[in-house]
Structures are given as C-alpha cells and as structure tokens.
Amino acid sequence: MTLITAAKNTWCPGCGNFAIEHALKDVLVSLAEEGRRAEDIVLVTGIGCHAKIADYLAVNSFYAIHGRTLPVASGIKLADPALTVVACAGDGDAYAEGLDHLVFAAKRNQDITAIIHDNRVYGLTTGQYTPTSYEGFRGRSTPGGIRERPINPVALMLASGATFVARTYTRKMDHLREVLKAAVLHRGFSFVDVLQVCATYNNLTDYYNDRVYLLEGHDTADLGGAMTRAREWDYSADAPIALGIFYEEEAPIDPWPAMGGAGPEERGRMIRDILRERT
Amino acid sequence: MNEISVLIGGRAGEGINIAGMLIVRILSARGLRAYMYYDYPSLIKGGHNFAVVRAAEEEVRCHREKIDLLLAMDQETVRRHIDWLKEGGSIIRDAGVVKGDGIAVDLDAIVTEEKAPPVTKNSAVIGAFSRACGVPWTTVEEVVRRAIPKEIEANLRVARRGYDLSREVLHLPATGRDPLPILSGNEAVALGLLDAGLEGYVSYPMTPSSSILHTLAGLAGRFGISVVHPENEIAVMLTALGAAYAGRRVAVGTSGGGFCLMTEGFSLAGMAEIPVLVVLGQRPGPSTGLPTYSAQGDLLFALSAGQGEFPRIVAAPGTPEEAWYWAGALLDLAWRFQTPTVLLTDKNLGEGIFSFGETEKRPALGPSLWKGEGEYRRYEIGTGGVSPLAFPGTAGATVKVNSYAHDEDGITTEDGAVVARMAEKLREKGVAAARVLEGYPCVATAGDPDAETALLCWGSTAGVCAEAAGRLGLRVVRPVVLSPFPEMRVKAALAGAGLIVAVEENITGQLARLVSVHGIRADVVVGKYDGRPFALEDLERRLQEATA
Numbered sequence A: 001m002t003l004i005t006a007a008k009n010t011w012c013p014g015c016g017n018f019a020i021e022h023a024l025k026d027v028l029v030s031l032a033e034e035g036r037r038a039e040d041i042v043l044v045t046g047i048g049c050h051a052k053i054a055d056y057l058a059v060n061s062f063y064a065i066h067g068r069t070l071p072v073a074s075g076i077k078l079a080d081p082a083l084t085v086v087a088c089a090g091d092g093d094a095y096a097e098g099l100d101h102l103v104f105a106a107k108r109n110q111d112i113t114a115i116i117h118d119n120r121v122y123g124l125t126t127g128q129y130t131p132t133s134y135e136g137f138r139g140r141s142t143p144g145g146i147r148e149r150p151i152n153p154v155a156l157m158l159a160s161g162a163t164f165v166a167r168t169y170t171r172k173m174d175h176l177r178e179v180l181k182a183a184v185l186h187r188g189f190s191f192v193d194v195l196q197v198c199a200t201y202n203n204l205t206d207y208y209n210d211r212v213y214l215l216e217g218h219d220t221a222d223l224g225g226a227m228t229r230a231r232e233w234d235y236s237a238d239a240p241i242a243l244g245i246f247y248e249e250e251a252p253i254d255p256w257p258a259m260g261g262a263g264p265e266e267r268g269r270m271i272r273d274i275l276r277e278r279t
Numbered sequence B: 001m002n003e004i005s006v007l008i009g010g011r012a013g014e015g016i017n018i019a020g021m022l023i024v025r026i027l028s029a030r031g032l033r034a035y036m037y038y039d040y041p042s043l044i045k046g047g048h049n050f051a052v053v054r055a056a057e058e059e060v061r062c063h064r065e066k067i068d069l070l071l072a073m074d075q076e077t078v079r080r081h082i083d084w085l086k087e088g089g090s091i092i093r094d095a096g097v098v099k100g101d102g103i104a105v106d107l108d109a110i111v112t113e114e115k116a117p118p119v120t121k122n123s124a125v126i127g128a129f130s131r132a133c134g135v136p137w138t139t140v141e142e143v144v145r146r147a148i149p150k151e152i153e154a155n156l157r158v159a160r161r162g163y164d165l166s167r168e169v170l171h172l173p174a175t176g177r178d179p180l181p182i183l184s185g186n187e188a189v190a191l192g193l194l195d196a197g198l199e200g201y202v203s204y205p206m207t208p209s210s211s212i213l214h215t216l217a218g219l220a221g222r223f224g225i226s227v228v229h230p231e232n233e234i235a236v237m238l239t240a241l242g243a244a245y246a247g248r249r250v251a252v253g254t255s256g257g258g259f260c261l262m263t264e265g266f267s268l269a270g271m272a273e274i275p276v277l278v279v280l281g282q283r284p285g286p287s288t289g290l291p292t293y294s295a296q297g298d299l300l301f302a303l304s305a306g307q308g309e310f311p312r313i314v315a316a317p318g319t320p321e322e323a324w325y326w327a328g329a330l331l332d333l334a335w336r337f338q339t340p341t342v343l344l345t346d347k348n349l350g351e352g353i354f355s356f357g358e359t360e361k362r363p364a365l366g367p368s369l370w371k372g373e374g375e376y377r378r379y380e381i382g383t384g385g386v387s388p389l390a391f392p393g394t395a396g397a398t399v400k401v402n403s404y405a406h407d408e409d410g411i412t413t414e415d416g417a418v419v420a421r422m423a424e425k426l427r428e429k430g431v432a433a434a435r436v437l438e439g440y441p442c443v444a445t446a447g448d449p450d451a452e453t454a455l456l457c458w459g460s461t462a463g464v465c466a467e468a469a470g471r472l473g474l475r476v477v478r479p480v481v482l483s484p485f486p487e488m489r490v491k492a493a494l495a496g497a498g499l500i501v502a503v504e505e506n507i508t509g510q511l512a513r514l515v516s517v518h519g520i521r522a523d524v525v526v527g528k529y530d531g532r533p534f535a536l537e538d539l540e541r542r543l544q545e546a547t548a
Helices: A017-033 A049-056 A069-079 A091-097 A099-108 A153-160 A173-185 A205-211 A223-232 A264-277 B016-029 B075-084 B107-113 B122-132 B137-147 B152-165 B185-195 B210-223 B233-245 B256-272 B299-304 B320-337 B416-437 B459-472 B487-494 B510-517 B536-547
Strands: A041-045 A060-063 A084-090 A112-118 A164-169 A190-195 A212-214 A241-248 B003-011 B033-039 B048-056 B067-072 B085-094 B103-105 B182-184 B200-203 B226-228 B250-254 B276-282 B313-315 B340-346 B353-355 B400-402 B443-447 B453-457 B475-479 B481-483 B499-504 B524-527
Touching: A017 A041, A017 A049, A017 A084, A017 A112, A017 A173, A041 A049, A041 A069, A049 A060, A049 A084, A069 A084, A069 A091, A069 A099, A069 A112, A069 B200, A069 B233, A084 A091, A091 A099, A091 A112, A091 A153, A099 A112, A099 A153, A099 B233, A112 A173, A153 A164, A153 A190, A153 A223, A153 A241, A164 A173, A173 A190, A173 A241, A205 A212, A223 A241, A264 B185, A264 B210, B003 B016, B003 B075, B003 B122, B016 B033, B016 B048, B016 B122, B016 B137, B016 B182, B016 B353, B048 B075, B067 B075, B067 B122, B075 B085, B085 B122, B103 B122, B103 B152, B107 B122, B107 B152, B122 B137, B122 B152, B137 B152, B182 B185, B185 B210, B185 B276, B185 B320, B185 B340, B200 B210, B200 B233, B210 B226, B233 B250, B233 B256, B233 B276, B250 B256, B256 B276, B256 B299, B256 B340, B256 B400, B276 B320, B299 B340, B299 B481, B299 B510, B313 B320, B320 B340, B320 B416, B340 B459, B443 B459, B443 B487, B453 B459, B453 B487, B453 B510, B459 B475, B459 B499, B459 B536, B475 B487, B499 B510, B499 B536, B524 B536
Parallel strands: A041 A060, A041 A084, A060 B400, A084 A112, A112 A190, A164 A190, A212 A241, B003 B067, B067 B085, B085 B103, B200 B226, B200 B250, B250 B276, B276 B340, B313 B340, B453 B475, B453 B499, B499 B524
Antiparallel strands: A164 A241, B003 B048, B033 B048, B033 B353, B182 B353, B313 B481, B443 B475
16 A cells, blocks of 8 residues: 555655645554454545645545645534544745634534645745744745744643643654554544655754653643643743653534434424424 | 504514514414514614614515504613604503503502512513404413513513503404414524535624524524634635535635635635635625614625636525525535535515515525546536535545646646636536526516606515516516526516616616616616615605606
C-alpha cells in the first residue's frame, strides 16, 4: 500500500510538508494494517502549500477553500460517523481565515483530527506574516516588521476545550508519526500544531533544533499544567519549545443528532398526519 | 357577504400572531379559504404588531385595504387602523385599555374572574370575534382544542366569556367544504424538503428564514433527520457541502446577509460539483435593512452569487404549494446535476399563513450513481456532463473533490486543455438541466391569456397579481424558474401582449432587467419597496395608473 498518487509534487526542496505527508501516510497505512478500511479515510485540506497533500495522498479527499477545512470535516463526520476524518490546514487557514471554525471544532468535540502545518508564514502567496509569525517578522506585506504578538495556538486550543492538544516538529519524524497516530486514534477533536520548516520563506530549522525538547513525565490529564507548558514559549520570545501531547481527555463526541431519515412511505404518512393536525 | 377581512392589533409580545392564527383556523373550520399577513417590528416586547386575516369561499392570497372587523388589544391599534375600517364595520376592543365604540370585552377582568393565566386573555377576543361572525360555539371549542397546546380548559372558559359578551354583526358564507390545512410558507418549504427525503438541514438563524430552522428542528426527532445550527453561515454552507460529499441530501437556509457569507461555499459547490439547496428568504436590504419585512431585491444577487461560471438552478415560488413543490424539486435537481440550487422566497411568502391546497407531484429524478465498475473517477467526462457519484466509504473508490480546476480524478491541474474541457463539462450540465426543466412547471400564468396587457411578476406577488388581473381583465405571466431562464415559455406566454407591466417588490425592476437580456422588454415597472406587500386595491390603482 503506497497511498501516493501520480500527481507531480511541487513542494520546494527541503519543505516540511514532505515530512507531514510521509508521516501521515505511514499512520494511515498502519491504521489500514490494523483493520481500518482505506476507503473509510477522508482527508480535508484548505488552500496553501500544505493543501497539496490532497493531490498527493491517494485517499478520499475534499480539497476545500482557504480557512474552511473544519466545517467541511464536521459535515463529513456528521454525515457518516464511520469515516476517519483528518483535516490538514495551514496556519493561515486555521488561525486567520478560519479561526472561528477552529474554536468551535474544539468546543464541539466531534471525532475529527486537525493537523496544522504551522510554518508561520504564507508560502503560496510568497511570504507574508501569519498569526503565528514572531514579533518583528518582515514579510512582503509588512516590510517594516510586524508590531503585534503572535497567537499561541496550543494555549488557545486548551482554552477552547479541545480534548487532545499536541505539538510536534517536522524534523522529528518519529515523534511526528507517533503524535499524529495518537491524534487520529483519540476519540474526540484532536489538535496538532506541527512546527513546519518553510525552506523558502521562513527557515527556522536551526532555531527549532536548538530549542525543542520532548515533554516527559508530564501529566496529560492536568489542564492547568498543560497550560503552563503551553505558555512556556509564546511563539515569539526566546524559550524552550515543548513537543508532545499537552492534554488529553475523554468527553462526549456527538454534539449533533445523526443524519438520516425515514423511507418514502413512512415520511408520507407522517406528513399527512401533520397536515391533518393543521386543519 | 362572500368574504371577510379582520385586523387584530396590539403590542409585540401580546400573542397577536397566535391570535391571528386562531382566527385563520376558525374561519377555515367554517369551510373558508384564508390568508394572513403578519406585520411586526424587529423587537421582542412592545412596539405595534398586527395581523390582517382575509377569508373567502375561494382561495385568497393577498389582503385588502379595508376591513370588516377591527380587534384592538390596545389604543394604538385603533389610532393606526381606524381608517381601514369599512363603513358599517365593527370594532371589538379590550375595554380595560381601549376607549371608544364597539363591542367591549374587559380582558383583565375576565381572566381574573375565571382564575385563568394571563396568557389566555386573547381567547376572550377570539370568542367575541367568533360570535360577531356567527360562528357556532362548537366550532370555537373544536379549534381551540386542536390549535392551542396548553391551558385548553382555561382558554375555553375565557373564550366563552368573550363569546357571550359579543353579538352577531356579520354573516360568513357557508361553503360546506372541508377545511384545508393551515401552513406558513416556511412550513410548506420544510414539509416539501422532508417529503423529498431531506436528511439534514444546516442553518444559522436569520429572519425571515428562521422558522424553517425551528420547524425542522421540532420535527427532526420524528423524521430522523439532523438539524444543525453551527457558528455562522460560512460554516453552515461548508458543513452542508461536507455532508453532501459524504452522500447526504442537505439544505441550508438564510436571508441575504447570510447568503453573502455563503457565497464562497456556493462557488465551491459549483466547482467541486456538490449538490446543495439554499433557501434564500428575502427581506429588504441593503445590509441589515428591514429585518421583519419583505422585498424582492435579491434576484440578481441569487443569479450571480459566487465567483466564476457554473450552472445553478434558481426558482422563486409564488404560493405555499409551489414552495413545497420546488423545495423538493430543487433538492432533486441539485442531486441530479451535482450543482447548487436556490429556492428564492421572501418574508411575505415564508411568514404568510395560508390555506394550503393540493401540490403537484414532482417528476421522478434521481442522482446518477457509480455502479462500481472500473476505476472510479469523480469527474469522469460523461453524458451531459454528469459524472456518476460515489461517496467516501464506497469499496474500490477513491473520491477526490477539489475547489481548484481539476482533472477527471479530481487532481489539481493547470493544463489549459483540461481546464477548458472541464468548463465545458459544467456548461453541458447547465444545458442538460434546462432540458430536464422542460418537464417542470417553470412558468405560471393567470388571468386572461389573450389580454392585451400582461403583468410580468415573480415570487410572492403571485396571489395579488392574479386577483388584480382577474378583476381588471389582464394576463399574468410569472416565471417560477429564473435560472436557467425559461425564455421560450415566457415568450410564448407573452405572445401578442401589447403592454408588459413588470410588478416587483423592489425599486430597480430586477425581473425586467433579467428578461431584457432575453429580448423581452417590460414597458413599465410597478415597484414597491417599503417592505410591505401590495394590498389588492393598492396594486389595482398602481396598474390603472401605469396602463392609463
């Protein structure tokens, strides 16, 4: 099982998206080997460099529009709860254009997985700041450097009620694979912020390599502790960067009644009853 | 007399709408056909609300300027509407708060004496009204028992007091006919959707579409459907598209402002070829406009919403029966042609209350489904541009949909030849849809088909135009489907007309502009843009001026 399409790959050499693509592919292959049908996997993407993963992975996919991965994923899961729904979004998608959907997806806790390809720059539109770019970032729309602080998506998701909150890094392939698999297996809304290198516009490889560390001995059931760890690094000032699962809890996953309906005869009978009641 | 008009008015929050509905149900129980227009400001408590009920032996679909009975729950109602009262008409008033002539019923005193909860006090007016019309007490009792959900006995005691205090001032015609169901236009939409196999409804509240959401949410358990109210209209549209991609027949509902937010998803539905029905209930704009009133200002918006070129089917029903029919038909058509459709209604139709007649049966039209042979290609070039559908989870199929220009597999492409071929595929679907629509009632007519003067109208003015045309000897041509525009049928219906008068509840004449593209020239536009529906006499005067 390769799960890779024949589409020509157009990511830049050294792009962090390759790592996410292959880690996700490995996770999906292992799920298939464990008995999940490949046909039951659906990938939803936004628009941006990350989203090309929809063309490259040979699974069901909904290549959606900028910012709107999560409502599409919600609709798919609502329509057919048997599907495994994974939404890949960029940081512009998830934290700018579609921030409302992210907060609500966390609040709602449907069983879907959000993987944010967080390269902290707009790549496909050739280098503008995003909600997670550090203070002072000079992009093509902000040549003087941005004078606002970044969003801390990990803290935001903890505050929004997400039941699985993790961060990983594209240069830690084993960790990436492990976290993505745990995210997909989690029952409920899983959020993974993937620190992703943008080889062309925001290559933070050295910066990350010097600062990342794996969360060890951390109690993932402790929301307060998770928040403290999440705030250690604010995506701007210099600080150690924790990788791993910050928080995980079990909570109800069916916010909405399932889709379906009666057969034509039963519908007809119920409708006739209603009309009779209304005379 | 062969018809009756009644106005009931009071402060918002006093249950004027429900009282109006009861009047409709009582008149309907007497074998009459009824219609109610409900006028209310955008607030919860206070302000002036009124309902005008008109009932007759034959179908009525508009109100008149003059009334036979004025039911005043406050002084303001008398002040505002006394001029509506016909010579010889009667007033029934809440004697505790309304001064002047007429049949006096002291509502507070009655509920106190009857030890009934204050919510029952309108029942005394209903009782007084019924007696004034010569309705037998047994009918009042039957209707109250059927139509009021709680405090039935208290309501009946209070109604009886009003009944006994009143006196007969007019006679209703006795038709001997069975009553018809009483529905709002929005309820007709909801039931039409359910009848057509709706599996999910996604909506964010917005007047005047919210009562579809409420109706379907109330019926969801009974019908096993899912009714979902997400964070905003953007999410509404995208959630619906996700669900449709996974195989569910879904609709969304909104008004103009919400549809603005949905347009990016609407265009996505066009490109990705995902079926979705949008119920667009119009109200006056621009912007927030006049939330609780009506307009026909979004026709050209509905026809052009969303970037790029893709087929869409837009229908504007003029009656509750058509609303039911087209709600289902547009769901069928969206699925057959894998493209978005719009049911264009407005406040007057959606929140109007009607005696609901017979609906036409929809032609059988199912989606084209993949048969499981060979390799699945979501956008396979096939007959008429319609590629067979498969859904995620289907064994042997990888289902890839895409907002980018794409190839037959759903993979992004910038290849000029493929892009052009796929654009032609979308066009083929539009042509195929137009051909299938030839089997649907796309153009309605009324009045004298040979009359020199033709009224060209659309949507909820259907009733008032038909009645005015009947009285003035005019013909009415009303396209119900507005995209793809049924040019040949509209031209055939207008053949020989010397004067074409467009009647529209907007200021710029949007249908007049639309038909001009098809070589039809409206000579005059009679517009109304104050948010209120045409009263019959009002339209007649306007038509006489326009055709003089």
